[in-house]
Amino acid sequence: MRVKKRILKGREGEITLVPETLDDLWHLKYIIEKGDLVFALTKRKADGVADKLRPEKVEKKTVRLGVRVEELEFHKFSNRLRVHGPIEHGMDAGHYHTFNVEEGLDLSIIKTWKKDQLERINEAEASSKRPKVVIVAIEEGDADIGLVRHYGIEVYSHINQSSGKGEGTLRNVFFEEIAGQLLTAASESEAIVVAGPGFTKEDFLKYIQSKEPELASRVITEDTSSIGMSGFQEVLRRGAVDRIMEESRIARESRLMDELLKQIAIDGKAAYGLDEVKIALNYGSIETLLVADEMLRVEREKGSIDSFLQEVENAQGKLVVFSTIFEPGQKLLALGGIAALLRFKI
Numbered sequence: 001m002r003v004k005k006r007i008l009k010g011r012e013g014e015i016t017l018v019p020e021t022l023d024d025l026w027h028l029k030y031i032i033e034k035g036d037l038v039f040a041l042t043k044r045k046a047d048g049v050a051d052k053l054r055p056e057k058v059e060k061k062t063v064r065l066g067v068r069v070e071e072l073e074f075h076k077f078s079n080r081l082r083v084h085g086p087i088e089h090g091m092d093a094g095h096y097h098t099f100n101v102e103e104g105l106d107l108s109i110i111k112t113w114k115k116d117q118l119e120r121i122n123e124a125e126a127s128s129k130r131p132k133v134v135i136v137a138i139e140e141g142d143a144d145i146g147l148v149r150h151y152g153i154e155v156y157s158h159i160n161q162s163s164g165k166g167e168g169t170l171r172n173v174f175f176e177e178i179a180g181q182l183l184t185a186a187s188e189s190e191a192i193v194v195a196g197p198g199f200t201k202e203d204f205l206k207y208i209q210s211k212e213p214e215l216a217s218r219v220i221t222e223d224t225s226s227i228g229m230s231g232f233q234e235v236l237r238r239g240a241v242d243r244i245m246e247e248s249r250i251a252r253e254s255r256l257m258d259e260l261l262k263q264i265a266i267d268g269k270a271a272y273g274l275d276e277v278k279i280a281l282n283y284g285s286i287e288t289l290l291v292a293d294e295m296l297r298v299e300r301e302k303g304s305i306d307s308f309l310q311e312v313e314n315a316q317g318k319l320v321v322f323s324t325i326f327e328p329g330q331k332l333l334a335l336g337g338i339a340a341l342l343r344f345k346i
Contacts, residue, residue, distance in 0.1 A: 001027065001124035004106065011113040015121065018106055020128060023150035025081045025101065027124045029074040030293050030321070031117045032109060033300060038083055039066045039108040040099050044091060065090035067097055079103065114306060116296075116319055123249065124150070132189040133244050136182060137224065137231035138196040138204055143178050145185050146232045148241055150249050152326030153232045156185045175207040182208075183215060191244045195222040195235050220244070233327065250326050256290060257328035260339055271346070272339035281308070285342040286317040294324045295337030 001024040005016040019025050032038060043060040066089030073082040081101040087093050101107060133148040134156075141161040146153040159181065161174040186192050192215070194201045201221050209216040220243075224234040235241060236251040237258065263270035271280040280286050289312050299305035309319060317340075322329035332339060 001121065001128055003121065003125050005108075008113070011115075011118070012111075013113070014108055014110045015113070016106065016108040017121065019081075019101065019103055021103060022079055023127070024124055025079065025103070026074060026149070026151045026323075026325075027120050028081055028101065028107075029072060030297060031120055032069055032072055032081075032083060033111070033297075034069055034071075036069045036109055036111040037066055037088065038069055038085075038099065039064060039089070039110075040101070040105055042097065042099055044097070063091055065097055065099075067099060114309075115313065116309070116321055120321070127249075133191045133193060133241055134182065134186040134189045135193045135195060135232050135235050135241075136178065136201075136204075137227035137235070138178065138194065138201050139198060139227050140200050141174070142227060143174075143196075143204075144228050144231065145178075145181060146229075147185065148250070151323040152250055152329075153229065153236075155229070157181050158228075171203075172207070175204055176211075178204065179208050179212055179215070183212065186215065186218070190218060192219045193222055193235055193240050193244070194219050195224045195231055195240070196227055197223070197225055229327075250323065250328070253320070253322050253326065253328040256288065256320060256341070257322075257331055260290065260341060261331075263341065267345075269342040269345050270339065271342060273336035274338055277338050277340050278308070280340050280342055280346055281311060281315065281317075283346050284315050285344055285346050286312055286315060286340045287343045288318045288320060288341040290320050290322060290332055290339045290341070292322050292324050292329050292333045292337040294333065296321060 002018040002020055003015065004018060007014045019028060041062055041064050044063045044065065045060055065087050067083065067085045068088050069083055070085040075082065079102060083099040083101055085096065087095055087097050127150065135146045135148065137144045143159045145156040147156050159178050161170060182192065194205055205216065205219055205221060220240065222235050222238060222240045224231045233254065236254045239251065242251045260270055264272065271277050296305065312319060322332050324330055324333050
C-alpha cells in the first residue's frame, strides 16, 4: 500500500492511499467503516440526452465523488472492494453510487481513525517494501504451490505425477510442470520456499538450478513432515517466512494461536470469550488481546467494542487482529472471536 498524504489532527482527518495488491484491498475492508467519507475518481453518467442514433449507449465522464459509506463488500476472486453509499460531494449529490476499488485507485478516507486501523495502514505500507513469498510443498509424486498473502495462504495449484512414483523421464516431467507453474506464480515474488519431507525438495532444487538458474537463486529449502495446507503451516511455524519477510502477519498469528491453545490445554495464562476476557481486563492481566477481524467489524457496527479496546491499551495490553480467512483466525472465531494471553493466571 502506498500512502500519498496524511492530514491528521490527533486521530481525526484524511489519509490518501493507493492499494497496490489484493492484500491491500483486504486491509481496506477493515479500515473503511460505515459512516466514513470516501473520495475517489469514478465514472458517472453525464447529464444530457443520450445518443439518438444509439439510444442504448450511455455517455459517462470521469468525476471525483465523495461517498458516505453504507455498505462494503470484498470480492477476493474479482480483486475488488465495493464501497456503496449516498453521494455527499460532487455531481448528483443525494443519489447513491458504488466505488469499485481496485489496485491502483487513489482513495481518500476521512474519518475518526482507530489505533489498530492506523497500525494496519503502517503495516501494509511497510510490507509493500518486503519480499513477496511463494511456498512449494513437495514430496514424491505430489506438490502444492501456495501464495503468501496477508490474509493467509492462497493455494495456487496442486500438481500430481499421475503415473505414480518414478525416476528419470516421468520424474523430470513432474519437475518440469512444477517449474513451469512456479515461473508464473513467482513472477512478482522475490523469494521461494521449497519445503517437504525427504529428499525430493533437494532433487527439485537441483533440477531448477540446471533449468532455471534465476528462479533457483531465489529459493530456500525447509524440512516439513507433510505437504498441502498443513505443510504450508509448518513452514510458517518454523519461521522460514519470517526470515524472509521480517515479521509476517500470518506467521505471527500462527505462533500466537499455538501459544493460546497450549495455555488453554494446561489451564494456564489464557482467557477466551468476551466474558472471560472482560474479567481478565478487570484484573489488569491482559498482555496480548487477540481479536478476529470479523468479530471486530460486527462489534464496531454495534458501537460496543472500541471503548473496551481503549481500556486494554490503557492497561498496557497489545492488540493483534486475526484474519478469519486464515486458519488461526478461524480457530479464534470458534473460541468466541476474542481471547487473551495473560500476564498471570486468574
